Amino acid sequence: MTRAVPQNINEEYYQISREILESFPKYRHPVDLFAFREDIAVLAPVSRKGERLSNEKIEEIFNLCDEGCLFVSRSDHPIYSRHIVKQLDLVLQDQNLKEAEIADICIRALVMRYTNFYDQPVRPFFEPLYNDALVVTQYITEDKHRINSFCRRLFRKNEPARHALNTFCIGLWLWLQSTQEVRRKDFDSMAVALLVHDVGMGKIPPFILNKKGPLKTEEREKMELHALAGAKLIQKLDGATEEMIRACFEHHERMDGSGYPQHIKDRSISRVARITAVADSFSAMICDRPYAAGKTPEVAAKELAADPRYDGEFTRLLNGAVAARTFGEFLDMDASLEQGNASLQNAGSPA
Template identity: 40%
Template sequence: MSKKLDTNSLNEEFYQISPKILESFSKFRIPLDLYLFKEKIASLEPFYKRDSRLQEEQRKDILERASQGLLFVSRNDHSIYTKHISKQLDLILIDKHLTPLEIVSILKMAIPEKIAEFYEQPVKPVWEELQESVIVLLKYLQEDPHRIKGLIKNLFKQNNDLIKTTYNAGILGLAITLESKQDIKEKDLKHIALGLFTYDLGLYRIPKFIREKTANLTPEEQQKIINHPISGAKLMRKLDIREETLLNCHLEHHECFDGSGYPRKLKGQDISLSGKICSLAHFAAELITKNLTPHELLATLSKKSQKFAPKFYNTLLNIITNIWLK
């Protein structure tokens, strides 16, 4: 067994690859160049050329060397590596050599992709894949709640896209939820997270030409827009999803604390806890996709403060101030 390797000097250009990551690739072809650390000369040398056919013995040798911490991949292959991990997201919990920014880019690729697949095809197998990805994200944040800062700093901007707005709202809503954890039961955390990353299903299912109209909607089209929270909840129930905490994100993401929202014009404490979080996260996410500066974002939020539950509203202001203005 090789002695433990100090990789600090290599981290800028290369990072170690673990056996579990290697095992997740195709069995006899790896789409990355691999480099072997030679201890005597303390440097890396090419060891495996990407997509070369492996024999069983070669594969075993590669896995053994990886278990000794001697195999590296180039950060130039980051896009290939991250795309692979985004398809098996639980690998971010295994690979300790990924930088925080690399993990953010993987999550920013993987979660919207799963949201888009589910919005396009809201069926059980696709739902289960999205659910698995959101649970991985939750585990990643529960290991270190401060990791949410990196995700918030890298939200989507300048993009009026429903999928990306949902992702932004999911991250902001999770930040509010984790910051307010003393008010939230542990068993509800997963369902709030799943609601936050699926809440606009009903709107997505409305034809795009209606969604993108800014005026002259017919009465029928207007009714579809107003009722989309209820339509989304119905679609979720068809998947046998009954958790109210999750469904309320769908039903109440347009309800307002002052009673001015829709579709049911709920007010104050009639709005559920998850509905309060989701309506605020959704509103802030839409502002962020308009590429407002942090100061403009805070100013716009302050003008609408009466529409949101004061406690969560103040929590979001603190999050924005601490992450973007300090």
């Protein structure tokens, strides 16, 4: 029997679901658990993090959970979210997570999955990335305005996974704004394409990627090979879509033919690549790179809108959104990610 619990409790506590509870180690839960006591109308401790639990206690905790009166403090969010990060589909089942919390958890999950795939771009590491991307698209499909929460969480550090996530967020927003009929299959394909568009950079020597001065001709030629390298990596994966391959191969093509590797122009460049080009360049421009300081989102978007090498439909959309503060105030996602990682390290691994 579900008990009536005051709604204001959810401001400071999560009402934990059975699925998330089952994701914890069985005998030592990594968070403090609380139960609602009707007699005094408050939450009382049930177990403490790291405490060894008996089978009887475990049964009691699951019964409380099934009754809808088991909670975890929001102060334990970094630890709590770690389990959802590793089982991202749980965000679709937990009705007590706030929109901002879900965006944070999804971004953390995709950073983790992309880092693994970038380091080893093979099928076993691609599948978790693909599956988590589809969790995000399902979540956004239910309300496309949810993408705004993702777009305000942009990274400013120049690192492969951070760049991939920036491009993913901005690119999906552009695709949603410019697409009349959102078909799930197309949305899924676009999402994964944006994530993997720069995976070929893993094949470029670090001394070129980290060089502070201008690249020599031979170094630039090696850098430009990442587009072809990425397309080849993706082609080797079972189930690779045309959108994924084109995003990798064409995202440095430009409308006037000045891009690479094919020097194609205008509508010869696929739509997915034209969107990816804008999102990729914007994402790079707002980050500190070895050869240039990061720009503010406002300056970056304005410069792109004035650059005829990019598709004006998408640069105008982005510039208008940034100028109108459609995404709200941009958050320091780098600090958020690092603080979350530090909290997990301090908490230690559950026994």
